[in-house]
Amino acid sequence: MVELHFGVPMAGALLCTLNIRHDSSLVAVLLRHSGTKVIFADHQFLQIAEGACEILSNKGDKVPILVLIPEPLTQSVSRKKRSEEMMEYEDVVAMGKSDFEVIRPTDECDAISVNYTSGTTSSPKGVVYSHRGAYLNSLAAVLLNEMHSSPTYLWTNPMFHCNGWCLLWGVTAIGGTNICLRNVTAKAIFDNISQHKVTHMGGAPTILNMIINAPESEQKPLPGKVSFITGAAPPPAHVIFKMEELGFSMFHSYGLTETYGPGTICTWKPEWDSLPREEQAKMKARQGVNHLGLEEIQVKDPVTMRTLPADGVTMGEVVFRGNTVMNGYLKNPEATKEAFKGGWFWSGDLGVKHPDGYIELKDRSKDIIISGGENISSIEVESTLFTHPCVLEAAVVARPDEYWGETACAFVKLKDGSKASAEELISYCRDRLPHYMAPRSIVFEDLPKTSTGKVQKFVLRTKAKALVSLSKKGRSKL
Amino acid sequence: MVELHFGVPMAGALLCTLNIRHDSSLVAVLLRHSGTKVIFADHQFLQIAEGACEILSNKGDKVPILVLIPEPLTQSVSRKKRSEEMMEYEDVVAMGKSDFEVIRPTDECDAISVNYTSGTTSSPKGVVYSHRGAYLNSLAAVLLNEMHSSPTYLWTNPMFHCNGWCLLWGVTAIGGTNICLRNVTAKAIFDNISQHKVTHMGGAPTILNMIINAPESEQKPLPGKVSFITGAAPPPAHVIFKMEELGFSMFHSYGLTETYGPGTICTWKPEWDSLPREEQAKMKARQGVNHLGLEEIQVKDPVTMRTLPADGVTMGEVVFRGNTVMNGYLKNPEATKEAFKGGWFWSGDLGVKHPDGYIELKDRSKDIIISGGENISSIEVESTLFTHPCVLEAAVVARPDEYWGETACAFVKLKDGSKASAEELISYCRDRLPHYMAPRSIVFEDLPKTSTGKVQKFVLRTKAKALVSLSKKGRSKL
Structure with a gap:
């Protein structure tokens, strides 16, 4: 990654780094969308890259050249497993010429x-x-x-x-x-x-x-x-x-x-x-x-x-x-x-x-909760929950509500070995926030996250929606 | 100076800062060449600025508006001495509008x-x-x-x-x-x-x-x-x-x-x-x-x-x-x-x-000394002179020489209370440099400098030339 951040632009090409947590089908989508010509894959992710290439090939799409970055210590072993045609990173580097002249962008605003x-x-x-x-x-x-x-x-x-x-x-x-x-x-x-x-x-x-x-x-x-x-x-x-x-x-x-x-x-x-x-x-x-x-x-x-x-x-x-x-x-x-x-x-x-x-x-803007016409900042509710000694992680989203329009619904992960009930956390928030801002429902679970550590609130919003359809029969008093 | 480095460009104008050691005639030349419209003069340099404006006025050139930056403590006194029309800096600043919109350059490469x-x-x-x-x-x-x-x-x-x-x-x-x-x-x-x-x-x-x-x-x-x-x-x-x-x-x-x-x-x-x-x-x-x-x-x-x-x-x-x-x-x-x-x-x-x-x-490039076909780096000779405990400042220039073409001539300022003869310094250099590089003449004097502290070698070169015409009669053996 470090070397390619210099070599690729100096060769006049574009970088397109992919998230290591993507699966083959998403990688295939991104390879196609970006028009990638060469894909450098670390041995840990070779299977995903090969899977993506297979998807492209099956659909008749152009398949990029795959270059393997082998595990340093077991280079020959990993190589034997692979097809003869697959290139390895150091071999590609060795093909370079020492008098290669850097290809500069024609316009500084080029990608x-x-x-x-x-x-x-x-x-x-x-x-x-x-x-x-x-x-x-x-x-x-x-x-x-x-x-x-x-x-x-x-x-x-x-x-x-x-x-x-x-x-x-x-x-x-x-x-x-x-x-x-x-x-x-x-x-x-x-x-x-x-x-x-x-x-x-x-x-x-x-x-x-x-x-x-x-x-x-x-x-x-x-x-x-x-x-x-x-x-x-x-x-x-x-x-x-x-x-x-x-x-x-x-x-x-x-x-x-x-x-x-x-x-x-x-x-x-x-x-x-x-x-x-x-x-x-x-x-x-x-x-x-x-x-x-x-x-x-x-x-x-x-x-x-x-x-x-x-x-x-x-x-x-x-x-x-x-x-x-x-x-x-x-x-x-x-x-x-x-x-x-x-x-x-x-x-x-x-x-x-x-x-x-x-x-x-x-x-x-899509995370704001509007309850009874009042704006609730999900960050403010989360910040309050974070001050509770048992809370490790918390994310607050809107839960549709027939009466209030929306209410705050908190997804919480407690610290290992800690115990706190939903009631306890809600009343903790009520003591510290305007009443309308306190969450009305608490769900204890591991928070779904993107590969960069951001909580995926759209997943939680879907879950919060599902909650409401259950409670439609009799509105929870919480 | 600090304020004007922001105010002038934000007003869409150009900065042209002048050296505080210039005299009125040089300032007049630069005001004319730059097409300056407003000159801000600190009270210390008011006389020089006024002198320059007078020169321009006498020659029928356009005279810039002069704005005085008065001495903070004696503002009213210095003002009384000046013409009624002269503007003062703080009065100019007070004319500014708080809703003034910064004038940005139309092209980032604008001056x-x-x-x-x-x-x-x-x-x-x-x-x-x-x-x-x-x-x-x-x-x-x-x-x-x-x-x-x-x-x-x-x-x-x-x-x-x-x-x-x-x-x-x-x-x-x-x-x-x-x-x-x-x-x-x-x-x-x-x-x-x-x-x-x-x-x-x-x-x-x-x-x-x-x-x-x-x-x-x-x-x-x-x-x-x-x-x-x-x-x-x-x-x-x-x-x-x-x-x-x-x-x-x-x-x-x-x-x-x-x-x-x-x-x-x-x-x-x-x-x-x-x-x-x-x-x-x-x-x-x-x-x-x-x-x-x-x-x-x-x-x-x-x-x-x-x-x-x-x-x-x-x-x-x-x-x-x-x-x-x-x-x-x-x-x-x-x-x-x-x-x-x-x-x-x-x-x-x-x-x-x-x-x-x-x-x-x-x-x-113009300071290099060419002696008997050999290049002498004046900086190298100066560096050697600097290592002598009595030398405070030294500058070496070419001195025309009928036999060698040029030889190194050193202008030296000794430290207060220090004593060293020309012969002593020359033999000191000969012990440490190739023979042809050692200076053949030493002149003791204060070095002429630009306002930014650089030695004015062109002044020293003129002096070194004058030396040779004196010695033409019998070439110095030094």
Whole structure:
């Protein structure tokens, strides 16, 4: 992955990294949609790649050349199992000429990569990045991560997501070292931080949970300051506290595949130093200000498209503009046009802008719950649930309700060995939130997630809908 | 200066900062050449600005509007002395409207500023910077200086030079603090570092000399690590050692007005950690690799324009290419064409490229001394002189010679209270350099410098020429 992020663009070709959790049929769809000519498959995923090629072949579609990246130690064994014609990565590299001249893009806005969105919506879209955008986002990512020269980066965020937030290019540009993990586990994280003196890392909140809930036997003291950028949902205060106790410096950022990964950072302000710890955690959970590669981020009324007042209260849709916003969706001019109404990229995220210019997300526009005409921010309900000592993970979605229109329905995973009843959690929320905002139903289960650690709320919404049809007979009093 | 670096471009106008050491007649030439419409003059330089306006007026040229920046404490006094019509800065600012909409450039390559070169050549040229270049160089300057968010920058490099190496924009972009000095003295430097906890600063080697030769009574211990970027001539090893003993982290960079200031940085490599100290100093004195805003830097044969081998030996002219190279010289298409032969900017500096890609300057092309057919690098002779304990400053130029064509002539300033004869210094060099490279004449005097601290070698060359006509009668045996 690291090498191909340089070799492929230098050969004048486009990168299209696929999620390692996709199955053959989805891979076949994406290979066809992207028009992929060569597929490089790690030996772990060879079966999936072969399956996808078979599907394409059966349907009479063009099948890409398959190049195997064999397991280093058992190269010959794995090779014997494979057909004679299949090429291996090192053989392809050996065919290269040392005097090969880099093929530069004819226009800096030419595409460098296609990134299929991680699937929080049902139909994946191919987000097109340009050389210009990738270059600027790489510099911005280095600045956003506050990297000095020669950082050591531990990869706990997937490289296939947003070209690794453009850090595959950024870390290399400033002479850094990439530490790669085949499997991300708490033990591997602590071992590698300690062994390689890691300075920077990042990942979704699931990685934070993995770290803070690691058994003591797997934890190791950090060799120095380790900066950790997290994105997606704002981390609950107790998670931030625990990470900082372990020695991590926590930074919260926000972005989408369409913005080349993180587009904002919650830059710490010296005047927050004197705030109480709980207030500091609240400040840290903001999405913050746009990074230096972006032109502008605003909160706008999705109907009038007018910029809303930066009062910390008026909710609108977060919009982006600048060089580090995608070119558009591959072969989908309609979705592209829809995403860029009025010259801005509409994120689908609802939030407010504070008077100091910091953005704070309140919800995905489709995740907002409207109960009795009142808006309920699912994030606010989740944040409250997170403060309960037994709750490990929580996701709140709308549950259709004949009387209220919708009510909040919480899906909760408790910590190992913890016990709490639905009634207990609901009354806990009622004590801390306006009554209408507290969930009326709680479901205990493992949360369905995308490969990048985001909770798949559309799955939960379907489940919540199913719940209501059961309760239609007699409305639950909960 | 700081405010105007934002206000002027946001008003859709161009910046043209003038050297504070220019006199009225030169200022008049530059005002006319640049077509300046408004001149903002600090009260210290009001007389020069008024003199320049008078010259323009006497010649029937258009006179720009003069805006006074009065001394804060004696505002009313200074005002009374001036004509009733002259505007004052704060009054101009007060005329602004809070709903003023920023005037953005129609094309990102539109000019943002004109910087007249500092005068190491006799006729100043107006170097045009673009919005695109200034933006990219600002980001690159932050990265090159290894600045984290909220740095504190002490201004000992002039803001009028290359728009302060674009750090006026860069430091602000990452939420930093600018500490400005009216007069740069050793005492002011130490006092301000201590008071404001300065993290970064930069300047020409003269600033280094000022710091390391400061009387102990003016020195103060540094409150933390202070990163210092120096450019121009490579600092002698003992200067680097002394600065590091005082607690500064030294970085050597290189660039020209035409490259928006520093375009390279001698990034430290971990494998140099184990070298002897003297070797480390040699490595630190290299000009290094291009920063992340530049596309490429090469060493080329000025005749064939071919890239020379990166062998650390083959000397050629250093050439630049990329976004942070000027648009061209204002109203001077011929000089622009000449500077951009073959699509590269020709720096006029001679150097080598080492196998690791690091550039090392050997000389300005016009400063090279050709003696008996052998090239003498004036920098090498100067470096040798710098190692002599009595030498404070040294500059070596060609002195015409009937027999050898040219010989090396050294202009030397000794340290206060130090004594060394010409003979002593010459034999010191002969012990350490090939015989033909040692200077044959030494002149003791204060070195003439540009306002940015560069030695004006053209002045010294004229003096060296005058020397030869005196000695024509009987060739000096020295």
